[in-house]
Amino acid sequence: xxxxxxxxxxxxxxxxxxxxxxxxxxxxxxxxxxxxxxxxxxxxxxxxxxxxxxxxxxxxxxxxxxxxxxxxxxxxxxxxxxxxxxxxxxxxxxxxxxxxxxxxxxxxxxxxxxxxxxxxxxxxxxxxxxxxxxxxxxxxxxxxxxxxxxxxxxxxxxxxxxxxxxxxxxxxxxxxxxxxxxxxxxxxxxxxxxxxxxxxxxxxxxxxxxxxxxxxxxxxxxxxxxxxxxxxxxxxxxxxxxxxxxxxxxxxxxxxxxxxxxxxxxxxxxxxxxxxxxxxxxxxxxxxxxxxxxxxxxxxxxxxxxxxxxxxxxxxxxxxxxxxxxxxxxxxxxxxxxxxxxxxxxxxxxxxxxxxxxxxxxxxxxxxxxxxxxxxxxxxxxxxxxxxxxxxxxxxxxxxxxxxxxxxxxxxxxxxxxxxxxxxxxxxxxxxxxxxxxxxxxxxxxxxxxxxxxxxxxxxxxxxxxxxxxxxxxxxxxxxxxxxxxxxxxxxxxxxxxxxxxxxxxxxxxxxxxxxxxxxxxxxxxxxxxxxxxxxxxxxxxxxxxxxxxxxxxxxxxxxxxxxxxxxxxxxx
Numbered sequence: 132x133x134x135x136x137x138x139x140x141x142x143x144x145x146x147x148x149x150x151x152x153x154x155x156x157x158x159x160x161x162x163x164x165x166x167x168x169x170x171x172x173x174x175x176x177x178x179x180x181x182x183x184x185x186x187x188x189x190x191x192x193x194x195x196x197x198x199x200x201x202x203x204x205x206x207x208x209x210x211x212x213x214x215x216x217x218x219x220x221x222x223x224x225x226x227x228x229x230x231x232x233x234x235x236x237x238x239x240x241x242x243x244x245x246x247x248x249x250x251x252x253x254x255x256x257x258x259x260x261x262x263x264x265x266x267x268x269x270x271x272x273x274x275x276x277x278x279x280x281x282x283x284x285x286x287x288x289x290x291x292x293x294x295x296x297x298x299x300x301x302x303x304x305x306x307x308x309x310x311x312x313x314x315x316x317x318x319x320x321x322x323x324x325x326x327x328x329x330x331x332x333x334x335x336x337x338x339x340x341x342x343x344x345x346x347x348x349x350x351x352x353x354x355x356x357x358x359x360x361x362x363x364x365x366x367x368x369x370x371x372x373x374x375x376x377x378x379x380x381x382x383x384x385x386x387x388x389x390x391x392x393x394x395x396x397x398x399x400x401x402x403x404x405x406x407x408x409x410x411x412x413x414x415x416x417x418x419x420x421x422x423x424x425x426x427x428x429x430x431x432x433x434x435x436x437x438x439x440x441x442x443x444x445x446x447x448x449x450x451x452x453x454x455x456x457x458x459x460x461x462x463x464x465x466x467x468x469x470x471x472x473x474x475x476x477x478x479x480x481x482x483x484x485x486x487x488x489x490x491x492x493x494x495x496x497x498x499x500x501x502x503x504x505x506x507x508x509x510x511x512x513x514x515x516x517x518x519x520x521x522x523x524x525x526x527x528x529x530x531x532x533x534x535x536x537x538x539x540x541x542x543x544x545x546x547x548x549x550x551x552x553x554x555x556x557x558x559x560x561x562x563x564x565x566x567x568x569x570x571x572x573x574x575x576x577x578x579x580x581x582x583x584x585x586x587x588x589x590x591x592x593x594x595x596x597x598x599x600x601x602x603x604x605x606x607x608x609x610x611x612x613x614x615x616x617x618x619x620x621x622x623x624x625x626x627x628x629x630x631x632x633x634x635x636x637x638x639x640x641x642x643x644x645x646x647x648x649x650x651x652x653x654x655x656x657x658x659x660x661x662x663x664x665x666x667x668x669x670x671x672x673x674x675x676x677x678x679x680x681x682x683x684x685x686x687x688x689x690x691x692x693x694x695x696x697x698x699x700x701x702x703x704x
Contacts, residue, residue: 135176136175136176136177136178137161137163137173137174137175137176137177138161138162138163138168138169138173138175138176138177138178139162139163139164139177139178139179139671140161140162140177140178140179140180140181140629140668140671140673141159141160141161141162141173141175141177141179141180141181142159142160142162142180142181142183142188142631142633143159143173143180143181143182143183143184144157144159144182144183144184144185145157145158145159145160145183145184145186145187145188145633146183146185146186146187146188147160147170147171147188147189147623148187148188148189148600148601148604148623149170149189149190149622149623149624150189150190150604150605150608150609150621150622150623151605151609151622152601152602152605152609153601154601155187155600155601156171158170158171158172158173159171159172159173160173160188160623160629160631161173161175161177162629162668162671163671164671165628165629165670165671165672165689166626166627166628166629166671167623167624167625167626167627167628167629168625168626169625170623170624170625179673181633181665181666181673183633183665183666185635186633186634186635186636186665187600187604187633187634187635187636188623188631188632188633189604189608189623189631189632189633189634190218190604190608190609190620190621190622190623190630190631190632191216191217191218191219191282191608191620191630191631191632191667191668191669192215192216192217192218192219192584192607192608192632193217193218193219193220193221193607193608193611193612193615193617193620193621194212194217194219194220194221194567194569194571194581194583194584195221195224195397195432195565195566195567195611195614195615196221196224196373196399196432196567196568196569196570197212197220197221197222197224197569197570197571197572197573197581198222198224198225198227198248198570198571198572198573199212199220199222199284199571199572200222200223200227200228200229200230200286200572201229201244201250201255201258201259201572202258202572203222203275203280203284204258204259204260204263204264204274204275204278205257205258205259205651206258207278207279207280207281207684207688208280208281208282208680208684208688209280209281209282209284209571209572209690210658211571211579211581211582211658211659211660211661212282212569212571212581213281213282213667213669213674213675214582214660214661214664214675214678215581215582215583215584215585215641215659215661215664216584216585216607216632216634216661216664216667217282217571217581217584218282218283218620218630218631218632218667218668218669218674219282219283219284219285219617219620219630219693220282220283220284220285220571221284221285221286221287221328221615222284222285222286222287222572223286223287223288223289223327223328223331223373224287224331224373224375224399225247225289225291225331225332225333225335225338225373225375225399226287226289226290226291226292226293226331226332226333226346226347226348226375227243227244227247227248227289227291227292227331227333227346228268228271228286228287228288228289228291228292228331229244229259229263229271229292230265230266230267230268230270230271230288230292231266231267231268231271231288231292231293231296231318232263232265232266232292232295232296233266233296234263234266235299236295236296236299237259237263239295239300239341240292240295241255241256241259242340242341242342243291243295243340243341243346244340245446246339246340246341246343246446246451246460247338247339247340247346248572248573248574249446249448249573249574249575249576249577250573250575251576251650251652251654253651253652253654254650254651254652254654255651256651256652257651257652258650258651264278267321268288268318268321268322268325268327269321269322269325269326271286272286272325272326272327272692272694275692276691276692279687279688279690280688280690280691280692281669281674281682281684281688281689281690282669282674282690283620283630283669283670283690283691283692283693283698284690284692284693285328285615285617285692285693285696286326286327286328286692287327287328287329287330287331287373288318288319288322288323288327288329288330288331289330289331289332289348290330290331290332290333290347290348290351290356290359291333291340291346291347291348293315293318293319293359294307294315294347294348294350294351295347296318297311297314297315297318298311298347302347302350303340303341303342303344303345303346303347303350304350305350306350306351306352306355307351307352307355312355312358312359315355315358315359315362316358316359316361316362316365317362319359319362319363319366320362320365320366323362323363323366323368323370323695323703324366324368324703325694326692326693326694326695327368327370327695328370328371328615328616328617328693328695328696329363329370329371329372329373329394329615329616330359330360330362330363330370330372330373331372331373331374332348332351332356332359332372332373332374332375332380333346333348333349333374333375333377333380334348334349334374334375334376334377334378334379334380335349335375335376335377335399336377336378336452337448337451337452338375338377339451339452339457339460342460342461343451343457343458343459343460343461343462349377353379353380353384356374356380356384356388357387357388357391360372360388360391360392360394361391361392363392363394364391364392364393364394366703367703368695368703369394369616369695369696369703370392370394370616370695371394371395371396371397371614371615371616372388372389372392372394372395372396372397373396373397373398373399374388374396374397374398374399375398375399375400376398376399376400382415382418382419382422382429385398385422385427385429386422386425386427386429389427389428389429390427394428394616395428395429395430395614395615395616396427396428396429396430397429397430397431397432397565397567397614397615398429398430398431398432399431399432399567399568400431400432400433400434400567400568401415401416401419401431401432401433401558401564402433402434402438402548402549402558403548403549403550403551403552403554403555403558404491404548404549404550404551404554412554412558413554413557415431416431416557416558416561416563416564419431419561419563419564420561420562420563422563423562423563429563430563430564430565430614431563431564431565432564432565432566432567432568433555433558433559433561433564433565433566433567433568434549434566434567434568434569434580434583435555435559435566435583435586435587435590435591436549436580436582436583436586437546437548437549437550438546438547438548438549438578438580439544439545439546439547439578440544440545440547440574440577440578441502441542441543441544441576441577441578441657442542442543442544442545442577443534443539443540443541443542443543443576444467444471444530444531444534444539444541445464445467445539445540446576446577447459448574448577449545449547453483453488455476455479455480455483458470464539467539468535468538468539471531471534471535472531472535477525477527477528477531480527481525481526481527481528484496484526484527485525491548495545495546495547495548496526496545497516498514498545498546499514499515499516499526499530499543499544499545500512500513500514500515500543500544500545501513501514501515501518501529501533501541501542501543502542502543502544503541503542504533504536504537504541504542505537505540505541506537507533510533515529515530515543530543552595556591556595556597559591559597559598559606560597560598565606565610565611565614566583566587566606566607566610566611567611568580568583569581569582569583575650575654575655575656575657576646576654576655576656576657577657578657579644579656579657579658579659581659582641582659582661584607585639585640585641585661585662585663585664586640586641587603587606587607588600588603588634588636588639588640588663589639589640589641589662591603592636593636593637593639593640600636608621608622609621609622612696615696616695616696617693617696617697618696618697619696619697619698619699620698628670628671628698628699629668629670629671630668630669630670631666631667631668632664632666632667632668633664633665633666633667633668634663634664634665635663635665636663637663638662638663639661639662639663639664640661640662640663641659641660641661641662642659642660642661642662643659644657644658644659645657645658645659645660646658660678661678664678665677669689669690670689670690670691670698671689672689674689
């Protein structure tokens with residue numbers, strides 16, 4: 132920088148909301164060498180100046196629950212997260228990192244991601260290539276940084292990848308031996324010392340992977356999870372444990388993971404109108420708040436958005452937790468079609484959906500909407516049950532008939548949870564919860580919640596007036612940085628990284644979903660454009676302005692791998 136300029140970049144006349152929760156104030160920011168060097172008053176000249184008059188200047192948003200692990204290899208900009216003001220994304224959630232992976236196990240990992248995260252095999256194969264640029268977890272972090280990224284990432288080492296690396300195809304079949312657990316512990320320590328943010332695992336019944344089998348972490352004894360969590364603490368790098376709730380992995384277990392590791396535990400997900408244990412939403416919230424009062428660092432993730440899944444019968448994710456759908460998960464395309472055509476299978480499914488499934492699932496299925504049927508535009512956005520009544524058949528018959536008539540290309544949308552906004556309000560305002568579960572990068576053809584940041588400000592600040600601007604900024608920035616151990620960003624303070632979002636509080640929001648075909652091999656995904664995001668700055672560099680990329684997406688990019696939650700400090704090795 133020439134000595135003629137005091138700053139590389141100056142932001143003037145903005146309403147500065149610094150992430151602490153304190154009242155906003157009007158002032159300027161000065162940025163030099165990627166850092167905030169002046170907050171409030173910034174006298175002097177700048178190479179570039181942005182006038183934020185009338186708009187909010189806040190820390191860049193943090194998304195702690197994404198699945199960009201594979202996408203980052205082919206999409207260095209991590210679209211669409213920065214469109215919605217996100218400057219840091221955490222990957223590897225639910226145990227689904229793509230490293231470590233031996234070359235012999237690449238197909239297993241791809242097939243697992245296909246099932247559990249709704250990613251097509253063709254897109255993953257095309258995007259990752261024949262020769263992956265990594266095998267070990269340290270090599271993965273190095274490869275991501277060497278290739279360049281538009282925003283920052285922190286990465287969990289995932290339990291499913293660990294078990295597959297050590298146990299091979301046995302990873303889905305059995306408990307690990309003491310020697311195998313010790314090998315996994317060594318890999319966790321290696322990953323932490325290379326810069327992992329922590330360790331992630333899952334016992335969710337919906338997590339069905341390779342060949343229709345439960346993902347490897349579900350085959351693990353809880354003692355194995357404890358040993359791996361302990362390894363995070365033993366590495367001496369700090370860290371966090373991320374867990375996805377399920378049988379044998381609930382509240383007391385979360386407290387044990389926190390105790391044995393000495394690290395915060397954040398779990399997925401506490402949703403309104405549903406419960407992944409026998410308790411209801413309010414009891415789960417009460418137990419979470421009690422754990423916090425008892426001194427445990429255990430933080431459930433909540434989301435401000437309703438969960439709506441759009442699916443095709445080629446990948447019937449919402450049904451795969453049902454035992455009777457195991458043959459469907461295991462079948463190839465033609466095998467699925469044979470099952471869907473079977474009258475006995477249809478009758479059994481309808482009986483379960485009509486009478487025996489949990490009440491929430493039954494009510495969600497009753498609200499299923501037909502979103503797209505090739506050649507039948509008159510059916511778009513029609514309710515499945517209404518069409519079935521007109522035809523005098525069961526909704527399952529309509530579902531399967533439309534699927535079979537289109538070679539499983541027909542699309543349907545089912546609400547899964549989080550529609551009861553009175554309950555959502557309580558979850559968002561609890562001191563025990565953190566904002567998460569965007570799932571950005573996963574289920575790309577089925578949902579798009581990467582816009583939860585802009586949705587939060589639109590729905591819960593501006594429309595419902597449930598949260599103040601200061602509260603919402605803190606929820607999307609400093610609060611998340613504190614819980615997952617991101618140390619040099621999340622607030623606007625001198626000496627911290629210059630990750631910043633500028634937005635118009637009167638217009639910020641998300642646009643309706645639209646389907647595009649821009650994944651490798653032409654695979655499709657749902658995306659949502661952003662409104663009201665003026666500028667996104669990452670490590671002092673203007674990444675986006677007025678909904679346009681301001682960098683050469685094929686050139687050097689400003690994002691950093693946050694090793695042990697830090698962008699400018701070497702790993703703890």
